[in-house]
Amino acid sequence: MSILVVGSVAFDTLTTPSGSRTKVLGGAATHFSLAASFFTDVRVVGVVGKDFLPEHEAVMTSKGIDTSGIEHADGLSFHWTGSYEGTMGEAKTLGTDLNVFGSFDPKIPASYKDTDYLFLANIDPVLQLRVRQAMPDVKMVAGDTMNYWIADHRANLDKVLAVEDILIINDGEARLLTGEHNLVTAAKKVMAMGPKSLVIKHGEYGATAFFSDRSFEDGGVSLVPFRAPALPIESVVDPTGAGDSFAGGFYGYIASQPKLTPRVFRTALFYGGVMGSFAVERFGTERLENTTREEIDERFGLFRQISHLDLDAA
């Protein structure tokens, strides 16, 4: 079934130990939708400026992504400038030019109204909630957020958390959101805020899913967390968009399945890791543009191989 993602479509100017790039296609909604497009139909709501050319839109449309919800506004597109050093664990932001994204007011095309799966990428929680309310019939809502909204827009964020099925954040965000260092304690507190399930991303170390008794329709499943590994990757060129690509692979797989079962959730975490691992191998969206479902499934097999303990093996 289809996914609607609402978030940034942007340009990134990047410096990493592998080199520099100026104004490559980026943004959370871009990485998410490219990653998800290998699994299901994707629709995007965002805003871009006059520097967003047909060739940029074609990156998405060539993957079958519906870009009719991308508004073209006067001015320039959101432009982020950042650099990574050392282990590339954290980006250093050198510039944030919001441009047309600064007054983003998500407009949902009538043709998007029948979307089943909604993904609220990292934007102002006021807008996340507005989109959620404009899509009352969606089957599932997943979302992301970041430190800025957690620290300074908490009341608004709380309203969004209350209506999300799955929240996807990283270690630091989970700790900031709850004031708890311990991730298990933090996970329980987050789910008490609303999300039925929680995915905490650990960067190069994979991700852990935490479940509540509301996670699955049938209930009654084991609430033991599930931890998916990340593939140790030698050629990390640019980590930008890895988390959004993870979310796209994860949620794209879920939307491609008839029902959210524990197996589907676990498999989705593996596909999330796979798409994140592709994303970092080239600057911007280059690697996601140039992969195939066959290559994705091959790497999925590798992810299983590096983490599967077969007690009957040699």
Added chain:
Amino acid sequence: MSILVVGSVAFDTLTTPSGSRTKVLGGAATHFSLAASFFTDVRVVGVVGKDFLPEHEAVMTSKGIDTSGIEHADGLSFHWTGSYEGTMGEAKTLGTDLNVFGSFDPKIPASYKDTDYLFLANIDPVLQLRVRQAMPDVKMVAGDTMNYWIADHRANLDKVLAVEDILIINDGEARLLTGEHNLVTAAKKVMAMGPKSLVIKHGEYGATAFFSDRSFEDGGVSLVPFRAPALPIESVVDPTGAGDSFAGGFYGYIASQPKLTPRVFRTALFYGGVMGSFAVERFGTERLENTTREEIDERFGLFRQISHLDLDAA
């Protein structure tokens, strides 16, 4: 088969967010041998002072650990004082009183000479090498080290690395040893220094094993790394000794098996994680003293459950 571990037997004075303890039993060889004792026979070489009482030795001997190689010297035992804050990712050392450990000169009892598996815990590489040379007939040698030896005693350490089958270190040590941020690149460089296989510990995120074409007797195995998860644990009381307990569980399981196969190596990583997860649940050696093989195997099952992607499941 039996393991000989050479390393520190000490007392730790600790402050963690869970409380404080003064002079509890600790030391790398202590944690290692307690963890390994659930899998195989363990023999210890170390040195203690007059403050190491029969009740302390009984903690080991009650688990069947052979302590006849622990030398009782004049003076006090090695005493480490440290504290942990926040995520408890790193200890802050407040005091290091080497005491009798400062002039540690490992003496291997004649009754230990037939030991098959040697573990060189984190001590001066000059001593590690001396012990290795005194045990020419061992079947396998594994070892640990730390930043201090990597940074300031590199020439000596290199001689030890050259004779080790398995090196067990953490992310930071792998990076310091090689000057490489990327763990895959770092792993290759480490194995080029000597170790046939490398285990890199990621703290609360588990561990990754890297293999070379010398890792297994039969050769020809896949060189894909293997990543074992750590159980997300809510009650982390004291991380001291977690890495040594990991090593003890890992190497203890290997020594209990007839041959080092890929399956044995992978299973050993899971048992390492299990023993590390027990170690942190109480101060000092308290939790390792009070577990059972049954409880260990129960948690081993949980570790598999949280990381096993069963594509045939519901």
